[in-house]
Amino acid sequence: xxxxxxxxxxxxxxxxxxxxxxxxxxxxxxxxxxxxxxxxxxxxxxxxxxxxxxxxxxxxxxxxxxxxxxxxxxxxxxxxxxxxxxxxxxxxxxxxxxxxxxxxxxxxxxxxxxxxxxxxxxxxxxxxxxxxxxxxxxxxxxxxxxxxxxxxxxxxxxxxxxxxxxxxxxxxxxxxxxxxxxxxxxxxxxxxxxxxxxxxxxxxxxxxxxxxxxxxxxxxxxxxxxxxxxxxxxxxxxxxxxxxxxxxxxxxxxxxxxxxxxxxxxxxxxxxxxxxxxx
Ligand code: AMP
Ligand code: FE
Ligand code: FE
Ligand code: ZN
Numbered sequence: 001x002x003x004x005x006x007x008x009x010x011x012x013x014x015x016x017x018x019x020x021x022x023x024x025x026x027x028x029x030x031x032x033x034x035x036x037x038x039x040x041x042x043x044x045x046x047x048x049x050x051x052x053x054x055x056x057x058x059x060x061x062x063x064x065x066x067x068x069x070x071x072x073x074x075x076x077x078x079x080x081x082x083x084x085x086x087x088x089x090x091x092x093x094x095x096x097x098x099x100x101x102x103x104x105x106x107x108x109x110x111x112x113x114x115x116x117x118x119x120x121x122x123x124x125x126x127x128x129x130x131x132x133x134x135x136x137x138x139x140x141x142x143x144x145x146x147x148x149x150x151x152x153x154x155x156x157x158x159x160x161x162x163x164x165x166x167x168x169x170x171x172x173x174x175x176x177x178x179x180x181x182x183x184x185x186x187x188x189x190x191x192x193x194x195x196x197x198x199x200x201x202x203x204x205x206x207x208x209x210x211x212x213x214x215x216x217x218x219x220x221x222x223x224x225x226x227x228x229x230x231x232x233x234x235x236x237x238x239x240x241x242x243x244x245x246x247x248x249x250x251x252x253x254x255x256x257x258x259x260x261x262x263x264x265x266x267x268x269x270x271x272x273x274x275x276x277x278x279x
């Protein structure tokens with residue numbers, strides 16, 4: 001059984017529609033795929049319809065942008081009730097923060113002499129409610145300012161660079177209990193990836209486990225083998241689940257093909273058993 005528990009569609013910053021993503025997952029030989037768009041559940045219905053059509057198990061989820069000690073931490077939430085009030089309140093607030101940030105980024109880029117408009121970004125964001133820096137990057141690519149998303153993040157859109165602007169993110173310590181109350185299963189995404197790093201120590205994972213954290217995404221392209229081994233040991237110590245995924249973004253991220261990392265079936269069964277029964 002091949003299980004990929006972290007992917008993005010055009011409901012956030014992936015380039016495939018939710019339906020196309022699910023069909024690609026089937027074609028890639030996966031048996032289970034989770035759709036985990038940033039801060040949005042709007043792709044679930046289309047993805048579920050496609051999953052029913054092609055015969056693949058869809059795990060509805062999302063990847064919530066949180067903060068811990070002023071650092072961004074991504075929290076995967078599997079199978080939560082998408083109508084749970086406290087959850088929708090936080091997601092609305094994050095989306096509002098994303099929407100307000102776009103003009104700030106565009107103004108900063110313009111002040112830096114770059115010809116890009118809010119309309120450009122809106123066009124790239126298309127059907128996504130979670131407008132983000134990847135869509136700004138796409139606008140810059142179309143304008144010929146940079147070659148690809150990676151160059152945009154490397155030169156313009158990261159903290160300390162000319163086109164960076166902050167946005168609202170809820171505290172991780174508040175978000176984990178909200179996901180649990182919503183009947184969902186919280187798992188820290190790529191904890192030691194590009195920007196994760198130092199705040200997520202073993203002690204921190206212990207504190208998060210007490211708040212209800214269920215697992216750690218260990219097998220991710222941002223983690224070299226040595227870090228995976230250390231994270232696996234921490235998960236074993238704290239009795240946390242270990243997951244693996246592609247973090248696929250369609251054409252938006254190279255080297256993240258569907259199924260490039262997968263989740264052990266036994267870990268997946270444990271994860272599903274932790275979620276509240278769904279109607
Ligand atoms: P945002 O959530 O709008 O602040 O944008 C962050 C998102 O941009 C991340 O979740 C990634 O999906 C994406 N991202 C970050 N760095 C890169 C990169 N170097 N290349 C492509 N996408 C990236
Ligand atoms: Fe992303
Ligand atoms: Fe992420
Ligand atoms: Zn992701």
